[in-house]
Amino acid sequence: MAQPVLLLGxxxxxTCGEFPLARIAAVHPVILVDRESPAWARPYLAGRLAAxxxxxxxxxxxxxxxAGNPVGGVLTWxxxxxxxxxxxxxxxxxPGLPYETAAACADPAAVRALLxxxxxxxxxxxxxxxxxxxxxxxxxxxxxxxxxxxxxAPGPPPARRALRHCVHAHDGLLHNRFLRxxxxxxxxxxxxxxxxxxxxxxxxxRGPRVADVAPxxxxxxxxxxxxxxxxxxxARAAAALATGRPPELTPTRQRAAxxxxxxxxxxxxxxxxxxxxxxxxxxxxxxxxxxxxAGDPVTAxxxxxxxxxxxxxxxxxxxxxxxxxxxxxxxxxxxxxxxxTAGTYAA
Numbered sequence: 001m002a003q004p005v006l007l008l009g010x011x012x013x014x015t016c017g018e019f020p021l022a023r024i025a026a027v028h029p030v031i032l033v034d035r036e037s038p039a040w041a042r043p044y045l046a047g048r049l050a051a052x053x054x055x056x057x058x059x060x061x062x063x064x065x066x067a068g069n070p071v072g073g074v075l076t077w078x079x080x081x082x083x084x085x086x087x088x089x090x091x092x093x094x095p096g097l098p099y100e101t102a103a104a105c106a107d108p109a110a111v112r113a114l115l116x117x118x119x120x121x122x123x124x125x126x127x128x129x130x131x132x133x134x135x136x137x138x139x140x141x142x143x144x145x146x147x148x149x150x151x152x153a154p155g156p157p158p159a160r161r162a163l164r165h166c167v168h169a170h171d172g173l174l175h176n177r178f179l180r181x182x183x184x185x186x187x188x189x190x191x192x193x194x195x196x197x198x199x200x201x202x203x204x205x206r207g208p209r210v211a212d213v214a215p216x217x218x219x220x221x222x223x224x225x226x227x228x229x230x231x232x233x234x235a236r237a238a239a240a241l242a243t244g245r246p247p248e249l250t251p252t253r254q255r256a257a258x259x260x261x262x263x264x265x266x267x268x269x270x271x272x273x274x275x276x277x278x279x280x281x282x283x284x285x286x287x288x289x290x291x292x293x294a295g296d297p298v299t300a301x302x303x304x305x306x307x308x309x310x311x312x313x314x315x316x317x318x319x320x321x322x323x324x325x326x327x328x329x330x331x332x333x334x335x336x337x338x339x340x341t342a343g344t345y346a347a
Contacts, residue, residue: 003028005239007033027236031047053076073242079214086103138247147251150166178208183201231250267341273294292310
């Protein structure tokens, strides 16, 4: 039987979702290290260590647990827990990022400084309108492999939260040498190894510029999109790397997949939220999920965060254009009413 993996922090359901946890739990028992166990995560957990992942004494508590119980590796999909995951992995002798690398990656200012030091161009305010593309990358011993690209449509400023993501197995940018070089140089600059990394780039007239680096599984259902479009399972790849095994990265699909998020048009209290019955009959639909309830306070899209999302829907298709059309059709099945807070207006 596969050895258990320790997961530091389950995170909000709507941020990372059940998909990666379910995929990992299907091949490894998962022990959650967190202050509490969210109800949505419990069906996938083999146990829990009740501890704050970021407290230094937690590494000692984990070491005591590992003295009498096998532990195969350590995982997290939260930037704030990266240093703790590195500290615990080192204590257990498991594969993982060096502590200094993990600590730097948890600090955007440190990431920017390292990129500049290694002559990798970070994105600046002048690049804010450039298209957003994220390279879903697996870093092996001596290879940086981009397994998919995620194209993101941002919402209105100032929050600019993601409105939708799309992954296409045949994205032409997969063959762009400037993008590939930028990703490879970013990985080397930060000293990343044996990890899944989500490198977000702004595409500008001067070439790609690095907007963000997350050396852990991405959220927003991106692992689901990658799996549906290419067949590559980023969640299981991350678990394999954390336990010292080679990941399976051979594509088995050549399709496209996309997700769209619905945000409130006004700030106030959600009075009504529903899906029309036709949503279940859309041929390209993977899922359509309501994520808030009537009575909830919500914030309009320009200032919203991920917790304000009313719903999301996932579609698959032969290419990005087919997915975009399917997303538009699915949107027609959602109805929502927000009673605005006094002094606010619809977006």
